[in-house]
Amino acid sequence: MNFERVLITPEAERHARAQHLLAGWPDLPVEKVSGIPEVQDWLKRNYPDPIGQGKRTLLLDVYSGEFLKPCPCTQSHINCGYWILNPVLGCPFDCSYCVLQEYLGPSPITVRLNWEDMLSEVSDYLTNRRARSSLRSRSYFGGGGLDSCPDLPFRIGTGELSDSLALEPWLGLAPALINFFAGQEGAVFELKTKSDRVECLEGLDHQGKTVVSWSVNPEEMIAREEQGAATLEARLQAAKRVAGWGYKVGFHFDPILDEPGAGEAYEEVVNKIFATVAPEQVAWTSLGALRFNPRLAPIVRERFSNSRILLGEFITGLDGKLRYLRFIRQPLLRRISGAIRQAAPQAWLYLCMETESVCQEVLPLSVI
Template sequence: MKILVEEEAFSYYLTQEIIKKYPYEVIPTYEDFRWKAWASQAELVSLGKRFLFLIRFKGRFFRDCPGTKNYLCCGYKIFHFAEGCLFDCTYCILQLYLNRPGIKLWANVVEDGFQELERVLNNARKEKRVLRIGTGEFADSMVLEPFGGVSEKLINFWETLNPFAVLELKTKAFIKENYFKKFKSDPKIIFAWSLNTPFIINTEEHGTSSLEQRIESARYAIKHGFTVAFHFDPIIFYENAEAEYPQVLEKVLNAIPWEKIAWISLGALRYPKELKYIAEERFPQTSIYAYEFIEGLDLKKRYFIDLRKKLFQSLAKIIKEVEDKITFYFCMEGERIWEEVLGKPLKSSNQVCQLLDQVAYRLCQS
């Protein structure tokens, strides 16, 4: 990977830390970098994974998760430290949303981002309001650790500030045990893994760690005093999906102490219609876009509700056996799915938020 540093990003702490370890090149600005003018967007997405840009970010680091009022959202907050991912999943929405190619790490995250985050956390404490904050929305939380170590810095920041908030670090990476040994135990730090069946991991999640490695990493996290979470998102329909997703959930529940799991989310494949054309150009072998979809209330393509229910209900029997010990929730679904699959008559996003805030509150009191 080639590292390119914007001139105005050169003096920041993170930049200086990275260029001591890796070769780099200084460029005037990101906008001055010349991509192949004839390349399609699909080609630029692939090409961009070869370049890491260190950029001075001028927007807000702390923001709401981009949900939609048409489905029930969980009130998640995002600390925005980077854009892009070294992994290459066929369904990744970043292929479409990030119309600026390349992987971008905000050089001023320590000086400006942490300062903004500290203000937010201090205000939340004054208001006696618990926060759930994550970094895995626009970038994998862990895959860039060898370069900037931003997650490590955030964990240390949490130890220093001791905020009334949980930090969720979501990833598809294998994290070795030595990484966890560097920190003091803290249940407010939640290491979370996106999970899928071995079939989907092997065919659609290119460059990611295996299911066994993700579960092994979770066991390391627990061993060293952290909390874990899991996200079955996206759940993708294929011939054996209804048999294999429950097997993955059983494997997790057999390997991980239930009381150490903050929450488990469920979300079926959904995507903006334009993503299909970019993804199929980049991954001609994928078949996940070949099924019948309907346009949802958020204008994203979704499976018909009967198929979504069928996929979720394949997990429901197991969920019912442990739901008094583990909090399950749906990502971007409506009242009907909550009621008919989990038997929970949730009517508003605020109720989903309260459900997860209760877990966060308990972890902050630990």
């Protein structure tokens, strides 16, 4: 986390949280801007790599829209029922495959300061959801665990448009969310990260309502495709620490990258995970093969000359995204899921953004 420029909107300047956060960057001048569009224009006009510069630019803002939204799922693909919470936009890590490069474009890392509005929105939604508890999302989960419970937990996470821990402990958002969800019924909160910054989670009374999850890949792929992120070993040691503090942990093999030797490499990752963390400490594991909007491809070519992600064999799916051919991704998904099943037979395991037919081939169990 190495910011070079700190920006603030007029609404954020009047917010009580602003001065507390700005104290973390005493040597950087604070500049006033009207909002994200002005910053995006400035990035595009002044830098050869506006996306990279955006990762070194911090914007404090106040948001008037909805913080909580359902995770987008392609029609004809299985929906896992996940909801995303967006108090932060953007990530300081620089992964070649990151869809935010195309989705957000050249943008600052934006922290929305009005957390009280966000928590009120979540609280109201959960209250209303409990009132209509007979409604359940259709989702697919292979294996034992939470899928066998009569009341499927409502999962909410912050790791979709940002990394949940990359700005900690400076931001202080993760502890605030953990404390909030500790008092909520019928919901499980997930922090999803590629970092090892877990110190702020120690000693919190999470009441078993928070899962801390890591995106994982083989070490060689991390070094090449996930610039600035923690090593696999550092992530696993962080998971071990967190599990020791009583949290359940999760692992997301997403995106799975197909390249020579990938099957063996991912099996090794599975073995390392369960040599570090006991199966009963793992809340869930997900698998998702690489998929991306075609508009991301020229960005990757320009920004990541050493990346290998565009060397795969792709088709255009029903959602317009490029994804590996089925005969490529399905055996890889089956091989990784088989390794997980062998190490943790009762693990809650599911596929992300896959068709029902692929789910049934890889995890031949029930559709909920």
